[in-house]
Amino acid sequence: MANLKDLKNRIKSVKSTQKITSAMKMVAAAKLRRAQENAEASRPYSTRMSAIINSLASKASPETAPALLAGTGNDNRVLLIVLSADRGLCGGFNGSIIRSTRRQVESLNKEGKTVELLMVGRKAKDALQREFRDIIVDTKEGVQGTAVSFADIDGISDIIIQRLENGDLDRCQIIYNRFVSAIAQEVTIDTLIPITIEQDVDAGTDDMAAAPYEYEPDEATVLEDLLPRNLSTQIYAAVLESSASELAARMTAMDNATRNAGDLIDRLTMVYNRSRQAAITTELIEIISGAEAL
């Protein structure tokens, strides 16, 4: 059995770990609220944006539609945007993203497509750069948390648009953790290019027929102006979802860690008390047998 001093030190160190994890939990909880508010506040913009895109896209003919809307017509090169965290200690958050990315790359490769990766966030890059070194086109860090600026996102969509224009890309997908609730996050793969036009377009056109819109300067120009913005908006929304998920995952993970530390402290304290009593008993026996021997 370990001696008393060792046990005492052990208990002390677990206690300080517990303090850290519980502080991290509180920080994550406070930030989570803000991140959730951010994610909710960004929704009106993206819903209005997609409503306009939907009504425009249903009018555009497939032949003349811009590549950002309809794709290039081919489907050989896929760019996968991977959103992970810059920091660890958030439970299965990064692990599930990494696993899904690997699976997605494999299944796309099996279909004979060329896959490239754009990593946003350090953790997934660190984990995947060994096996996918050749197909990672770029890495962005620091694009997350509670203060994501739209300008950072523009940088990402610029890369995508550049590659689309150069003909290096036919399809663009984004893989991220969707925020379901504080205890559940779901890995989601969305296709950014080509844009999937929602099925309730019929209802939309009825509405539009009742109130025919005028477009200034004209439909094609509006669409051309809108599509890059829409791309940024979608990425922005995904980043916000991912940030909220990260904080939620960290909160849960740190809550568990705090509880585990508590259990461990209880167990160690019990062992400590037992050994202390055992030591006292031994000492007493020694004294008594010494006295009896006289």
Next chain:
Amino acid sequence: MAETTAFELVTPARIMMAIDASMVVVPGSMGLFGAMPRHAPTISTLQRGVVEVYVNGNVSNRIMVDGGIVDVTEDRCTVLAERAVNLDNADRSDLEAQRQTANNNGNAREEEFLDAAISAL
């Protein structure tokens, strides 16, 4: 009370402003135009400029936007803009600080926009 149109200015971060206005003048890419109640449904792109919101015949709010899109129907007017600065409660030194940060980050687009916003104050 006179008829009003429901004006909303939405940025990616939040709904920046939502009021009932008697007229909204927006910097369309084909030139300024005013959106009043019962305006024909129009979707127009915007250029950098100032959105002026009129309530009861007076300008009540001025907002600098960096392009975007406006969706006008008979009873509402929604402006979607990536960057927007409310000129009524903006602080010159604040904007200048922001411009400095944009400059340090090499973000030319943001810097230009803030420049324009400062000179429109």
